[in-house]
Amino acid sequence: xxxxxxxxxxxxxxxxxxxxxxxxxxHPRVYEALSRKLDGHLDxxxxxxxxxxxxxxxxxxxxxxxxxxxxxxxxxxxxxAALVNLIEPDDDVLVCVNGVFGARMCDxxxxxxxxxxxxxxxxxxxxxxxxxEDALKKSPGVKVVAIVNAxxxxxxxxxxxxxxxxxxxTGRLLVVDAVTSLGGTELSVDDWNIDVCYSGTQKCLSCPPxxxxxxxxxxxxxxxxxxxxxxxSWYLDMSLIESYWTDGKRAYHHTAPISMNYALxxxxxxxxxxxxxxxxxxxxxxxxxxxxxxxxxxxxLFAAQGHRLPMLNAVWIPEGVDDAKTRRQLLDQFNIEIGGxxxxxxxxxxxxxxxxxxxxxxxxxxxxxxxxxILYSQGRLKQIGAGLEAVVQAYxx
Amino acid sequence: xxxxxxxxxxxxxxxxxxxxxxxxxxHPRVYEALSRKLDGHLDxxxxxxxxxxxxxxxxxxxxxxxxxxxxxxxxxxxxxAALVNLIEPDDDVLVCVNGVFGARMCDxxxxxxxxxxxxxxxxxxxxxxxxxEDALKKSPGVKVVAIVNAxxxxxxxxxxxxxxxxxxxTGRLLVVDAVTSLGGTELSVDDWNIDVCYSGTQKCLSCPPxxxxxxxxxxxxxxxxxxxxxxxSWYLDMSLIESYWTDGKRAYHHTAPISMNYALxxxxxxxxxxxxxxxxxxxxxxxxxxxxxxxxxxxxLFAAQGHRLPMLNAVWIPEGVDDAKTRRQLLDQFNIEIGGxxxxxxxxxxxxxxxxxxxxxxxxxxxxxxxxxILYSQGRLKQIGAGLEAVVQAYxx
Numbered sequence: 001x002x003x004x005x006x007x008x009x010x011x012x013x014x015x016x017x018x019x020x021x022x023x024x025x026x027h028p029r030v031y032e033a034l035s036r037k038l039d040g041h042l043d044x045x046x047x048x049x050x051x052x053x054x055x056x057x058x059x060x061x062x063x064x065x066x067x068x069x070x071x072x073x074x075x076x077x078x079x080x081a082a083l084v085n086l087i088e089p090d091d092d093v094l095v096c097v098n099g100v101f102g103a104r105m106c107d108x109x110x111x112x113x114x115x116x117x118x119x120x121x122x123x124x125x126x127x128x129x130x131x132x133e134d135a136l137k138k139s140p141g142v143k144v145v146a147i148v149n150a151x152x153x154x155x156x157x158x159x160x161x162x163x164x165x166x167x168x169x170t171g172r173l174l175v176v177d178a179v180t181s182l183g184g185t186e187l188s189v190d191d192w193n194i195d196v197c198y199s200g201t202q203k204c205l206s207c208p209p210x211x212x213x214x215x216x217x218x219x220x221x222x223x224x225x226x227x228x229x230x231x232x233s234w235y236l237d238m239s240l241i242e243s244y245w246t247d248g249k250r251a252y253h254h255t256a257p258i259s260m261n262y263a264l265x266x267x268x269x270x271x272x273x274x275x276x277x278x279x280x281x282x283x284x285x286x287x288x289x290x291x292x293x294x295x296x297x298x299x300x301l302f303a304a305q306g307h308r309l310p311m312l313n314a315v316w317i318p319e320g321v322d323d324a325k326t327r328r329q330l331l332d333q334f335n336i337e338i339g340g341x342x343x344x345x346x347x348x349x350x351x352x353x354x355x356x357x358x359x360x361x362x363x364x365x366x367x368x369x370x371x372x373x374i375l376y377s378q379g380r381l382k383q384i385g386a387g388l389e390a391v392v393q394a395y396x397x
Numbered sequence: 398x399x400x401x402x403x404x405x406x407x408x409x410x411x412x413x414x415x416x417x418x419x420x421x422x423x424h425p426r427v428y429e430a431l432s433r434k435l436d437g438h439l440d441x442x443x444x445x446x447x448x449x450x451x452x453x454x455x456x457x458x459x460x461x462x463x464x465x466x467x468x469x470x471x472x473x474x475x476x477x478a479a480l481v482n483l484i485e486p487d488d489d490v491l492v493c494v495n496g497v498f499g500a501r502m503c504d505x506x507x508x509x510x511x512x513x514x515x516x517x518x519x520x521x522x523x524x525x526x527x528x529x530e531d532a533l534k535k536s537p538g539v540k541v542v543a544i545v546n547a548x549x550x551x552x553x554x555x556x557x558x559x560x561x562x563x564x565x566x567t568g569r570l571l572v573v574d575a576v577t578s579l580g581g582t583e584l585s586v587d588d589w590n591i592d593v594c595y596s597g598t599q600k601c602l603s604c605p606p607x608x609x610x611x612x613x614x615x616x617x618x619x620x621x622x623x624x625x626x627x628x629x630s631w632y633l634d635m636s637l638i639e640s641y642w643t644d645g646k647r648a649y650h651h652t653a654p655i656s657m658n659y660a661l662x663x664x665x666x667x668x669x670x671x672x673x674x675x676x677x678x679x680x681x682x683x684x685x686x687x688x689x690x691x692x693x694x695x696x697x698l699f700a701a702q703g704h705r706l707p708m709l710n711a712v713w714i715p716e717g718v719d720d721a722k723t724r725r726q727l728l729d730q731f732n733i734e735i736g737g738x739x740x741x742x743x744x745x746x747x748x749x750x751x752x753x754x755x756x757x758x759x760x761x762x763x764x765x766x767x768x769x770x771i772l773y774s775q776g777r778l779k780q781i782g783a784g785l786e787a788v789v790q791a792y793x794x
Contacts, residue, residue, distance in 0.1 A: 012442060013446070018437060023435050031431075034431040034656055036410050036428075038412070038605055039412065046410075077470065209655055210654030235474050254472070255472065257657070258606055260656070266408055269408075342649065
């Protein structure tokens with residue numbers, strides 16, 4: 001047995017201004033919840049918290065779905081949970097890809113033995129309902145359609161309502177990735193006919209990463225309960241998780257991540273106390289100001305006009321600007337994190353997040369003043385202040 | 398969209414004396430870590446914390462395995478990760494079952510399409526190496542052997558070293574569940590020839606639930622990298638997770654649960670500052686005192702003599718004592734949680750945990766004084782004090 005004393009004992013962390021694609025900044029009440037002394041996962045106090053969390057999640061998802069809970073893993077576990085419960089081997093699945101997260105859904109579908117029908121549109125753009133309709137005509141056996149509402153890799157905002165209507169009318173189940181949109185822009189699970197919708201805690205809910213809110217309606221559950229073979233993942237099998245979260249018996253499945261559930265409870269409380277509509281408006285307004293400032297500095301937005309997410313602003317990195325160096329300067333000189341590009345746009349775009357608690361006038365201002373300072377120091381701006389001025393004007397109107 | 402104001406805003410929790418089968422009590426340093434302001438999951442500060450966590454986990458697992466990390470899910474996700482990476486459809490797998498968690502391994506094996514060879518011994522007892530040897534002779538095609546080191550459902554302590562030697566000599570991979578044992582009693586991954594070992598954070602590491610420490614050696618990785626088909630779980634695919642945790646490139650896989658990783662870092666620091674050997678001795682000593690006290694009250698231990706876990710003490714509930722009522726009295730009158738039985742021993746045994754920070758003389762004393770008080774009030778004890786006296790004597794020797 002090794003008994004040497006490790007030199008690593010202290011926890012070093014900085015506490016950044018988190019303006020990347022998540023995690024976002026966290027409300028003090030949520031940090032307080034995280035540091036609460038634990039009760040057990042079958043304690044009556046904790047079961048009450050689970051019940052209240054379900055009620056609050058239903059409000060945020062805009063759904064009446066009974067099974068509206070959090071998966072004990074990150075947003076990607078939510079994606080996997082959505083697909084693994086619906087897809088059996090040889091099921092035809094249509095996946096719409098316009099970024100990294102659509103591609104990830106394809107990967108998961110294939111691992112599950114699903115027959116993948118993949119349609120693509122350029123990164124930064126969104127699908128028209130006619131494209132989905134055509135694809136379904138070509139592949140009439142498709143049972144499940146999967147699409148991303150908010151593509152975190154591009155900043156594109158995919159409309160869902162018409163696609164939901166199409167899927168409902170033609171008898172397909174619709175799975176929607178709302179990891180980045182939930183709590184930051186309108187999402188109406190029931191009105192939009194979404195059958196399964198999942199998210200993550202670390203975006204517009206402003207809770208640390210670690211849980212994946214998910215909701216399944218009765219159509220999705222009927223399919224789950226009619227499966228020929230068991231769900232290939234025991235950990236994510238919603239028929240087992242359902243018993244722990246919603247049955248009177250509260251049958252033990254796995255030990256819930258108690259502290260993270262405390263945090264989610266308070267994060268949802270903060271969201272609902274602000275109110276969803278004011279919260280969406282705040283996201284919209286701060287994003288518009290940021291975009292005005294960036295455009296005044298000569299930046300071009302990556303996602304298509306009219307289909308841009310307010311919480312994730314993707315811009316082309318100007319010719320000649322060093323991606324890694326500039327982001328490192330933001331981090332080291334100004335304590336600000338922004339995100340680089342993923343996949344085919346790695347090194348080509350930046351992703352500037354204004355999610356949840358991060359979405360404030362001061363963060364927009366601080367980021368632009370930091371960016372202007374760096375670009376000016378690099379000799380890429382002749383004068384300083386144009387970005388900030390545009391921001392001031394944006395808030396004045 | 399629903400915009401009604403939810404009445405549930407305050408977080409109500411009690412902070413119990415956690416003497417169940419996990420979660421255990423948590424050190425204040427770990428709660429402080431949980432409430433740290435976040436850095437991002439690709440922040441240089443956070444990558445350092447991941448590196449340090451790996452080093453500390455290696456010490457605790459007593460291994461040199463490069464890939465020694467935490468899975469972003471609870472202990473059960475660790476179990477699933479261990480099996481899903483090693484097992485391909487039609488692989489022969491031997492699973493040893495003497496409780497709930499061995500049975501869970503069977504369930505997962507079958508979901509993965511593995512050919513299950515299941516051997517059993519009575520709950521509360523352990524396997525002799527000869528039984529494994531016989532089973533392997535009957536099923537020479539077995540490639541993976543899975544066994545539980547510390548059966549949380551029974552309190553039985555399964556010896557591993559000889560089984561490890563057998564598996565190594567006969568070319569099988571050995572998967573060991575150390576969810577409840579890690580950090581509380583000797584576990585020597587390398588010396589015992591364990592190929593994959595996983596645990597949970599909420600037992601003897603005294604960190605809240607939410608992560609699953611896991612270690613894979615080169616034999617296990619060779620099997621993973623030689624798979625014919627992809628791992629069926631994208632989220633738990635160790636070939637992808639490996640890149641994020643150990644490659645120089647730190648390729649993004651999923652967003653790490655940052656706060657929980659902070660907590661694990663400090664929990665491991667607390668473990669290593671105490672030292673593994675003193676920590677194991679503390680667990681042993683407090684368990685012995687508890688057992689003496691329980692026996693003085695007429696309780697019989699559930700697990701076989703000589704094979705009892707120091708951190709999980711299972712006792713038969715005496716004839717006529719109401720299981721649920723008595724546990725509820727412990728909770729309501731004394732703020733103490735203990736565990737009931739699972740599966741075939743539900744309603745028949747109690748599981749009294751002395752894990753990590755919970756394993757103290759004061760908790761042993763408080764629990765016995767509470768239990769004596771309740772049994773006396775219920776008219777089941779003629780006099781009070783016999784349990785406490787036995788405990789005092791146990792600590793005096």
